[in-house]
Each structure stands twice: as structure tokens, then as C-alpha cells.
Amino acid sequence: MEALMNIDRRWLFLVVFVIVFGILIHPIGLPIVIGPDAQKAYDYVQGLPAGSVVWLGIEFNQSSKGELLPMVLAVANQLFKNNDKIVVSGMWQYGTELVQPYIENIAQKYGKQYGVDWINLGWRPGNATFLHQATQDLNAACAGVDHTGQPLSSFPIMQSVKALTPDYFKLAIVFDAGTPGLPDAYIPIVYEPLHLPLLDGTIQMSVQENKNYLQAGQIVAMIPGSAGAAQYEKLVGVPGQALASQDPLSLGALFVTLLVILGNIGYFATRGKKA
């Protein structure tokens, strides 16, 4: 029993390596059940009138792309399929550049034209300042140019979109991995004063916290973590990285559960001995 308490942690690390690498190479194909959160988010986006303009806030970078990039792609597919228009922007450097080639591909797939059906305003420095300015005047906030430096006045889509307010946008979808993001920027700056509906695509570890905002109506729906992204990929019908990650993720969760149980068995057994 003492041995159960004292496994060298490097053995555990080795098992994690074996599980993740092994199952990525040989997937087992666990069934994906659509959860209520992903369904609600999907339905909300489906319910937008065709031609709605939607803000995609890319509030993450390479570190969290495993969870959030698949979500962005699934949502972009859905929006283009529904003939909605997309404005991409964000407060995290490298976020908007990261998604640019992927969204460009999807736009091509649906025959959407840059500057008409969608635009990438790029990242701007200033964190919450930028968002604050965007709610007042998009043109000024972006210094009048898109992510490659083209003047915004040359794009038709910008004629109908002046600021991040309910007057021009039907929905803002925020893909957030931390600060700056939803609770510290979008809720106080965009939702509280303006009541623009927010939809939150979040990393798994913010789910428990963001449920409070969902309950309070500060966000209309959420896509929760990698599992949510996988369900969303299934709903939209574009399988990708999120679906492929569910097998190793599941086995990882199972392994951690077993370790918690094992650790506790060891704990109770040795505790009994001491007493």
C-alpha cells in the first residue's frame, strides 16, 4: 500500500505521453453526444436573420488555439453558409493573423468576397481601450485601415458598419482564453452599457466561471471548451481538430480519475495503519 502512495511521478508522465500519442495515431472514435450548451449556441446563430453582421472577437493566441481555433472555424462555416457577414477583430496580438488564412479558405468555399461579406480588421494594441473605442467608432479605433493596411473606406461592408453597437451588429461572438476577454472587457464595456448580445466560445477552464454570466443573461449562449467545439463541428458538419482531440482527451480524463482514486486508496490505507 505504501507503494501506491509513492509512485514516482515520472512514471505518470510517461503514461500521459503514451496515452496521448498512442490514441492520436490510433483513434478509437468515441461517440459524440451534442450537449445543451452547444445546441443552444448553434440555434441562436441559426436564428439570426440572413445577412446579419456578426463580430468575431479573436481573444486568444497560439497557446490556446487547440480549443478555440476549431470553434472559430466551425462558427465561420455556419455564418457563411447562412449568408451572414463577419467582422473579425480582437485584442490579442497574433490572434487575428492566426485565423486569417483559415477563414479565407472557408470564405472561398462558400464563394464569399473579402471586403463585401467579411473583413479582418486585425489586432490593435491597447487591450480594453481598443474595444472601448470600437464601441464608439470602428473607423477611428482601427486608424482607418484593415489588417493589411488597406483603407476601410474602400470596402463596401464598412459602409453599413460604423461601431460595435446593436445598431450595426446582431451578435458578438467572443472566443476568449483569458485577459483581456469576456469578464473584464466585453461584459463591462459592450454588454452592460449597450446590451449587444454576446455569445461566448470559451476555453474549458473558464466554463464554470462563465456559467454565472450565462445564468445572468450577460451572454446568450456559450460553446464550452474542446468538447463544445467538437459538438459544434458535428452540428455544422465540418469535422476537424476538436473532434479528433476527443479520444485522447477522454482517456486523459479517465487516467486522472483513476489517479485520484488510487491516491485516495493509498491515503486511506496508510492512514488506517498509523491510527
Add this chain to the structure above:
Amino acid sequence: MQGFDWGTFVGVLFTIAVWTYLYKENPIWRVAEHIYIGLATAWSIGYYFYSYVKPTIMDDILTKHNWLYIVPVILGLMMYLRYFPSVAWLARYPMSFWVGYGAGYGLAFSFAPMLTWIAQTFVKLNSFNNIVLWLAVVTGLMYFFFTVNRENAVVKYGALVGRYFIMVGLGAAFGNTVLYRYNLFIDRARYVLGFLHLIK
């Protein structure tokens, strides 16, 4: 080896260098650690220079003559006075601005979302779910009483129940975080496997 992806190759090497730390602290990891800190700090310099320093001076001050932007330049430069003992105290000026701004941000933005949360707790207590939500908010808050006498039965038992709700919240955070962290590693594993052409 036509079209060999040198970039990803280097990336994979550094990825493995970090993984060696899991076995034991070793010279490979130390090299990676020091390169990492050096590059990260250097990257921030370039980033601050092109995002703020240059535009402030070249555009805002010299071109648009927006003289108010001289204030942040002076504030920022005052920080360097800390290296001159006789005037080092002047470095407190920019720090007071930063702290005051942070406090102001707290004063300005803390209460509006809080009032929404309070208002959303006005739920009809006619279903089990609503009662649980309501109790979680009320007893969870009771846990944080600092001065009210804990002998008071309502506060005492409220705080006790609150502790259990807090444990549910922390448990949920733990469970979710496990999944998130595994997903980070899966993403790195995919990066390495993708380079080796073992997955598509």
C-alpha cells in the same frame, strides 16, 4: 529532402527540449529556458516600440501635434530615474498614475456587472434548481463575512453550507482545468506528430 520544413523542425527540437524537464532539470532545459526568457523580453521591446513608442512620437506628437501625448512619454521616462539615487523618488510619479488608473478602473467598472448579478438572483423560489442557485449565492457570500459574529445561527450555518457550495465550484474548476490542460498537450503532440507525418 526537398521542401524540408526547417522551421517546424526547430520548433519540434525546442518542444522536446522543454519536455526533458519532466524527467529532470538538465542543461538542455536550461539552455531552452534562458533562450526563452531572452527572446520573450526582446520581443516585447520590439512590440512596445512599434505599437506605442514610434506612433506616439512620430504620428501623434510630431505629425498631429497632439501635445497631450507628451504626458505618457514623460511619465514613462521618469521610471528610469530610479537608477539615480538622488532623484529616485520621482519614479513614484508614474507608478502613482498606474496605480490610480487601476483603482479608477476598479471603481468605474466593478459595480455595474455586480448589480446585474444581484438582480438576476431575484428568482422565484418555486423549483429545486432555482432554490439551489439562490442558496449557492447567498450562503457562498456568507462565507466571506469578516466581522459579523459567527455565533449568529444564520451566519454560522449559512457559512457552513456556503463552504460546501464553494467546494462544488472549486471541484468544477478542477475538472474543467484537467480537460483544458490535456487539450494543450494534445495540441503540442499533434504539432510533433504532424511534423513526423504520423497524422494528417
Add this chain to the structure above:
Amino acid sequence: MLGLLLAADEPAPVLGIFWADATVAAFVATVLFALMVWYLIARARSGLKIPEVRKLPGLDAFDEAIGRATEMGRPVHYSPGISAVSSTQTIASFGILGHVAKLCAKYDTRLIQTNADITTYGVAEEVIRQAYLEAGRPDAFNAEDVRFLSDWQFGYASGVLGIFQREKPAANICIGAFWAEALLFMEAGVNQGMIQVAGTANNAQLPFFVATADYALIAEEIYAASAYLSKEPVMLGTVVAEDWARIIVFALIIVGTILSFFQQKNWLGGILKK
């Protein structure tokens, strides 16, 4: 002004002076809270009795942690989190840092303080220098032990791991705004047998602090801790104000909940979340 604000269609002022509906209730609440704080400070200043603040678990732990490091002849590591000084959590952490630094100076134990932000680096040096001065040991202060590592989250984290390995602190104190790096520090600390005290108001990190640190301060407790450690009645008065505000929150919730039985959309809720 300044060419900053070019709002296309500016809304009319609410009640003549406010910017939007939403800000009215928040402003009134803020002013009410400020008045309570002001009243309690005035009360404390004039020497009147204010309620006693309960002892927070974990605050004695600083003596224990530093005592142990002293016995072992090894340093203490202190991290104020990775936010800038503009975060209220960071400021709360500095109150605690002052206390810790004074203890270290008293026991003649080396304190290694690391920073992920140039602003906290500047402030931390001042705080520690002052603490050593107040403890009568200005000579023992070593500026090289106050370090800026990197403003990248994990650059900072790997730097701290390196310090753990090479300088082998016996105690690790992490109080402030922490994100994912929290668990890296805690696990490395446990692995090296450090005694650890941790606290944050970033709720997602709390389970790890609670489970892996020897003592943890959770959420609102870190704000109260700096007031508590100062032992100044004026500071403690602000903690009392938090409790008064909490009682008002309870009153609002109870009244609002009762009202919700009679009205579909009750007026109290309407006022609060305009």
C-alpha cells in the same frame, strides 16, 4: 476633444449628467459604498470602536514559513502574481509583501522576490527596501534579489522554476493575480519540499492553491489580508464596510426575491440592471 472621440451618434445624457441608464445605478451604488467607507474611517480615526475582523487562516503561516527557511538557512521566494500594479489584487499583495519582507529582515533570511511586470518590479523594490529600513536592517537589503524575469507569462514561470532549482528556497509565497502558472509553481514547490502560502482572487486557480499550498487565502480574503496585517483601525474600517455592503446585498436579494413572487418583472431588478 483630442480627436479621440468621434462618436457617430452620441446618446443624449440621462438625467442631465449621466452617460447611460446602466451607469446611474452603478454610480449610486459606488457613492453609497464610498460613504460607508468614509464613515467607518472617520469612526476609526476618532478612536471609536469598530467591529473586530476575524482572524484569517493562513496569516500566521508567514511566520511559520519564514521561520522554517531561517532554520534551514535557505531563502524565501515571493511572487506578487503576473498583473501590473494597476490590478487591485497586486496592490493587496504588496501590503502582504511589506509584512513578509519585514519578517525576513528581522530573522536575517534572504528574500528572493520575482516579477513579471516592470511596474511591480519598481514597486516591490521600494516596498522591500522600506521594510528592511523599518526593521533596522537597511544593510541587509540586496537589490539583486528583487528580479524582473520576463513579461511573458510562461517566460516568467520558467524563470521562477529555474530559481527554484538553482537557489533552492525553503518557502514559497504566491499572493496576487495568478493564472495558469500557479500550478507550475505549486507543483515544483511541493516537489522540492517547500512550505507554501498562496492566495488569489482569480477563482479558476483556487482549487490548486487550496489543494497544494500549505495555507491558502481565497478570493476576497486577499484584499482583507493586507488590511488585517496592517493592524491599522482605519484600514480595518474598510473591511467592515465590505461586510455592511454584503448585508445590503442580502437585503436586496431577499426583497427582490419576495417581490418576484408578485410581479413578473419586478421594479427593483429593473432599477439595478437598467
Add this chain to the structure above:
Amino acid sequence: MRKEVPMIITALSALAAVFGNFFWLGHHWGVMDLLDNWFNRSFAFAALIGVINLSIIHINAIRRRKENWVYSLILLIAMYGYAILGLIQTTDGPQASWIYNNVLTPLDSTVFALLAFYITSASYRAFRARTVEATVLLVTAIVVMLGVAPIGAVLFTDKISSLAQWLLNYANAGTYRAFSIAGSLGAMATALRITLGLERAHLGGAQ
């Protein structure tokens, strides 16, 4: 000048933010935007402090031939080399972005991903059912973990997913609301202490 002026600056900046956020005139004048701009930019002008501090520490280490001084040298070469490259061609330049994408990003993401391992060892070592409360934490964690990952439904039917959803939606959401309200009160009290000059750590003197 040493204590009073900084205290006044602190209070004025805090009050300006309040004015800028709540009042129509504050919005009209763009006070908050101005403060935000000043904040970000002043910060950028002070950024070299970090480089100076790292240089002092590591140059000293090299000069004194401290143990491991070679690593200090590596750090300085990486830092100055990349800083100069970044300043010459901007951080988006071809070589600078190559290094960013193929050295810095993998290092950053991989150190981040080390957490998968640490959370595994922490689960094994630290999460013990010592008390009833700790047991509640553990059971919730396991239900949420398996309820969210697809394997839970395979092993325990989708009842576990529903249970996880219920815990997240009600007990947990309420708890985080309590956390957030408490956090707002604590942050507000601290902000007021700073504004009133009671919290003076940044003025070179703990209370």
C-alpha cells in the same frame, strides 16, 4: 513632493476614471480613452527597465563567473540579438517572425502544456478526501471531467453528462456569482483605500 504629489496623482487618476465612465461629459470628452492611452503608452516608454534589470543581473553573474554563468551569456545573446533584429525589421519582419513562430511560440506553448503533467501528478498526490468538504470537491471534479469528455457517456450513460450540466448550471453558477460579488466588494474596497491614500505600498512604504 515625495509623498504628497504621488498621493494626489493617484487620487486624481482614479477620480478621472470615475468621471470618464459614469458621466456624459466624461464620455463626451473621451476621458477614459485618454487615460487608457496614457496608461498603455507610458508603460511602453518604461519597457527598457526589464532589459536593464536582466542585463545587470546576468552581466554580474558573468563577471563574477558565478556557477552557471554560461546560461547568463546565452540569455544576453538571445535578448540583445533578437531585440536588435526586432527593432531593425519590426517583430513582423521575415527573420524576426521566423524566430517568433519556430522558437518562441513552441517554447511558450510547450511550457504552458507542461501543466497537463503537473495537473496529473497533483491529482494523484494532493487531492485527498480528508474531510467531507474535500470529498465534495473531488466528486464534483470527477463528475464534471467525465461528464464533459465523451468517455463519461460511454461508461456511465449520458446521465453523468446531465449531472455535470446540472452542477455547472446551478450550484456552480451560484457559487461563482457569490465569488464574483465578493470579489467586486473586495476590489472596490481596495480601490477606495488606494484612492484615499490609505494603501501606500507604491509610494515607497508599506502602510
